[in-house]
Amino acid sequence: MLYPLGFRREEFEQKDLIGIASTWSQVTPCNMHIDGLAREAAAGAEEAGAKALIFNTITVSDGISMGTEGMKYSLVSREVIADSVETVAAAEGMDGLVAIGGCDKNMPGCLIALTRLNRPSIFVYGGSILPGCYHQQKIDIVSVFEAVGAQAKGDLSLEELAGIESHAIPGPGSCGGMYTANTMACAIEALGMSLPGSSTELAVSKEKRTGCRAAGAAVARLIESGIRPRDILTRKAFENAITVVMALGGSTNAVLHLLAIAHAAEIELSLDDFRRIGKRVPVLADLKPSGRFAVADWTEIGGLPPLLRRLLEKGLLHGDCVTVTGSTLAQNLDRIDDYPTDQEIILPFEKPIKPQGHIVILRGNLAPAGAVAKLTGKEGLRFTGSARVFDSEEGALEGILNGSVVPGNVIVIRYEGPKGGPGMREMLSPTSAVMGRGLGKDVALITDGRFSGGSHGFLVGHICPEAAVGGPLAIVQDGDRITIDAEKEEIRLELPEEEIERRRAAWTPPAPRYTKGVLAKYRALVGSAHLGAVTDGEGLLQEAR
Known part of the structure; x- marks a missing residue:
């Protein structure tokens, strides 16, 4: 079977x-160039004396x-990708x-697939996009979602929205x-x-092709060296990744994904590890969505x-964590120069x-069972308000855009x-509509769904247990008082316990x-978000039956 692919006896x-696992497609700009990057990786493998086979996933x-x-x-x-990469590599006996x-x-x-397979492996990020430009201002995808809210408020014309x-x-x-x-790209590099x-x-750099x-x-x-993913993905490596996510002000999705990767690596990791590390690591990066700069500026x-x-x-x-270079993280960084003294993107520890x-x-x-809040400090640390309840993202978006959500609402x-959606949608449309309508400092938003990395504001997601399995979120009613207190690390429904039990x-x-x-299959198999929303957790198959 391999002769027609160019193999000699x-x-x-x-x-x-x-194997070169490529996620190329014309479905999204994120992946439209990855076919070329896959060919570069294949050429590098063959120059090193191996044979390469490129295969795709969704x-x-x-x-x-x-x-x-x-x-x-x-x-x-995420699960389909992990399953498909594992399936192809295992079926074809890739080294x-x-x-x-x-x-x-x-x-x-x-990463989940590479970890399950535990064969010598490297992940390559396709790379960040360059910023867009409109009226001499740098813009990006979140600019579009926030412009929708601004247009609904009357602060932006349809023509300007189309231009953005x-x-x-x-x-x-x-x-x-x-x-x-x-x-996630930065977290994976920190993992080693x-x-x-x-x-x-x-994405469009010579460095990416060379890399x-x-x-x-x-x-x-x-x-040759025998280093495999599970030699690299130790508990210390996951602590490094969490540290980097905190320092960068990164997406809350990293919590969900690092928990899932740790599950595949059979490393104990929990929400409490994020809590513990977050207490000692400052936010240093002034990067979008809550900051001023794009990743392309940081790259420079x-x-x-x-x-x-x-x-x-x-x-x-x-x-001392080993990495895919065969050297430790400290050895990899030994000759790295610091940033220019006049840069404003990565702040000093003192400020x-x-x-x-x-x-x-x-x-x-x-x-x-826990919830995940993304609070950069610009939103405040405490919010108490009256509940405005929606049973779907669409309902919430309509309520925000039509003005029925008002200052003081949670x-x-x-x-x-994960089960209720099913699929745990990201709430970028509602959160961007909140910002676009100028309510970013006046309302909070809580959900058993999750958030895009582009979301910002007073946000709490991943609320567990989720409403669909009878979590407390299911019994909240319009007008109930809810308090979110980041200093006390608490989210509370201000009702007597007897009323909660009655509901x-x-x-x-x-x-x-x-x-x-x-x-339907996903709903039957998926576990709780506080455990990574994995589909191969212990007992899930039995539960589904």
């Missing part, structure tokens, strides 16, 4: 077979599906792998702020599973490696954006969790929204 026994565009029923397939795609991903779920999906839409995405690459794709500097090489070729060659060396001054070195020198990283991490783990009678969006006794679960197809 002697190569079957003499050369290692390296991707979906969060930006296109956002705010629609289609977004329910986004988190599902090593390079996985190249560009959009949000490609990246953890690929048509200029926000100038070419290949993932969304250009510290959104989920860039957050990408070559140094890979996470901040831009892909180097990754192909590096896997050949990993096969050196990208991630100088920040890693600063964190290491401050004693916040484990330098951080926030002295502790922006990801705050909350618990309380609304989230007994917007509650429920039945959007619980009267609650009945909603009928499943899907009974056939991939969403």
